[in-house]
Structure formats: structure tokens, C-alpha cells
Amino acid sequence: MSGFTHITVGTNDIERSRRFYDAVLATLGWTRLLDLEDNASMWGDGEPCFMVTRPRNGQPATVGNGVTISFAAPNKAAVRVFHETALTLGAPDEGAVGPRPWAPGALAAYTRDPDGSKLDVYGVAS
Template sequence: MAVFTHITVGTNHLENARSFYDRVLGEIGLKRVADLNDNGSIWGQESPSFFVLKPANGQAATVGNGVTVSFEAPDRKSIDAFYKSALAAGGKCEGPAGPRGWAPNAYAAYVRDLDGNKLAVYCFKAE
């Protein structure tokens, strides 16, 4: 059993978010699996797992201070590609791709998406 069924982040600019996530999530093997008309889109591998939506209450999307959505990457090369793609697509660096000393073989990158949501991508495999 998985711990989560899905993770959702909000957006105020859906088309820009779709373009950003198509690009960066493709680097780690995820693809857009559904569009919810003008409300959002869903990415995943075999099942929907990451949603980008306009808030249901009609208010502006805001980011959570202290919240990070972290994706698992197949290898370090895909983390490097994710990081470079995110920056090229307008994302902001929150920690460049590289080793993380808190766990053996931890390699990660941190970015903020176009709406300010903090994202990480991790791999725990040795080089």
C-alpha cells in the first residue's frame, strides 16, 4: 500500500504550469495523464499521482511555507536534467543538484515552480 494517493499543488497560471511540469516531470519519467478542463492537470506513471489545480474555493493559489513536494528519480542523471529543465523553464533554484549528506547516497535538487511551490527530486542509488 502506498502512503499517499496523490499530491496537489495550486496554480494561478494553468497553461504555464502545464508547460513547466510537462517539461520537468518528463525528465524523471512522469507524463501528463489527464487534463481537467480549465481546472488543472494530472501527471503520473501508471496512475495519477501529482495534481496541479486551480483552488476549488476560487481564491488565489498560495504556497505553504515549509512544504516541499519531493519526487523519486531513477538516477542522478535524471536529477541533473530535471534541475536544468526547471531553471530553463523559469523555475528558481532552491538547492542545486548534488549530494546531500543526511543520508547515504542521497543526491537531490530543489527548485520552485512558476507559482512558488517548492519541489525536490531525490535518488538514493550509488553513482
């Protein structure tokens, strides 16, 4: 059993976030599994593990400074496709696809979602 049940990020525009995450998470084999009306959605590979939601307190969603959500890619090709898909959708390049010194043999890339949450995608297999 993993150490968490799911990760949640806030959004100020649920439809924009749904379009973004439908596209980028599909590159990892994930699908949107659940919509909670106009408030939230959850994605995963068989079971929900990543959620985007409007903040419950009614305040605007903000970015966690220093927070990065890292998705495991099934292979290095998926790292490239995830990153390219995000950039095509207007996301910024926060770290080009390439090796990282802290993870020999791995390939990683960084971007941000439409609300500014920092995302990493990481793959080891060829």
C-alpha cells in the same frame, strides 16, 4: 499500498503550470495523464499521483510555507536533468544538485514551480 493517493498544488495559471510540469516530470518518465478542463491536470507513471489545480474556493493559489514536494528520480542523472530543465524554464535554484548529509549516497536538488511551490528531486542509483 502507499500512504497517499496523490499530491496537489495550486496554480494561478494552469497553462503555465502544464508546460512546466510536462517538461520537468518528463525527465522522471512521467506524463500528463488527465486534464480536467481548464481547472486541473494530473501526472504520473501509469496512474495519476500528482495534481495541479486552480483552487476550488476561487481564491488565489498560495504557497505552503515549509512544504516541499520531493520527487523520486530513477537515477542521479535524472536529478541533474530535472533541475536543469526547471532552471531553463525560469525556475529558481533553491539548492544546487549535490549530496545531502541526511541521505548518504543520494543526490538531490531543489527548485520552485511557477506558482512558488518548493520542489525537490532525489535519486540514489547511479
